[in-house]
Amino acid sequence: MPLIPLPDKIDNYYARTESIRKIALSGYVFAINYSIAGPEYFDTTFPEEWQHIYTDRNYFIKDPIFLWSLAHTGYSRWSAISFSSKSRVLTEATKFGLNYGAIFARRKGLSFNWFTVSRPDRELTDDELEYLDTFFDEFLDLIKQKEPLSGEEKRVLIGFANGSSQREIAESNKISEGKVKNLVRSAKKKLGCKTLAQVVSTAVSKKML
Numbered sequence: 319m320p321l322i323p324l325p326d327k328i329d330n331y332y333a334r335t336e337s338i339r340k341i342a343l344s345g346y347v348f349a350i351n352y353s354i355a356g357p358e359y360f361d362t363t364f365p366e367e368w369q370h371i372y373t374d375r376n377y378f379i380k381d382p383i384f385l386w387s388l389a390h391t392g393y394s395r396w397s398a399i400s401f402s403s404k405s406r407v408l409t410e411a412t413k414f415g416l417n418y419g420a421i422f423a424r425r426k427g428l429s430f431n432w433f434t435v436s437r438p439d440r441e442l443t444d445d446e447l448e449y450l451d452t453f454f455d456e457f458l459d460l461i462k463q464k465e466p467l468s469g470e471e472k473r474v475l476i477g478f479a480n481g482s483s484q485r486e487i488a489e490s491n492k493i494s495e496g497k498v499k500n501l502v503r504s505a506k507k508k509l510g511c512k513t514l515a516q517v518v519s520t521a522v523s524k525k526m527l
Contacts, residue, residue, distance in 0.1 A: 342435035
């Protein structure tokens, strides 16, 4: 599934996120519908040099903030997360003004969503944490309203569009064949289609996949 920049997905994106930028002086990251293939929607304002270092060195597999989001729903200040690898990734991040921060995570089925912010000067206040947590929920609701198909439905339809069999799709997504059938049925209902070929063709032509 291709990575879609969030500004291309949300109307008035920069106006909507202005309040976040005022809090996250060192930057933020949105990763939406994250699965084993990575996020479907993404945006970051972290320093570009840090982004390159993080990617080139595969820091995500050592990053205690990202690892926390894999196992939790809710939010936490970075300073409250304790991992043995913490010093290497987060200490280097401080060279780019990423000194304090918070992570917000939501899980949905086989995918999850996370959002992290950072400041150079101080911890986030309780009021800021609550504001950002509420903002993230509202942001996810907004994306859901603009996205008729779920992440699971899209992954299944992409499989059929690429010529995979029902069994192959079930195995690659680690779900049952019955689940594949149910997801196709749900997608057909949402898009007003009667056949598998029709729902795949519709989803492709409308650039939903």
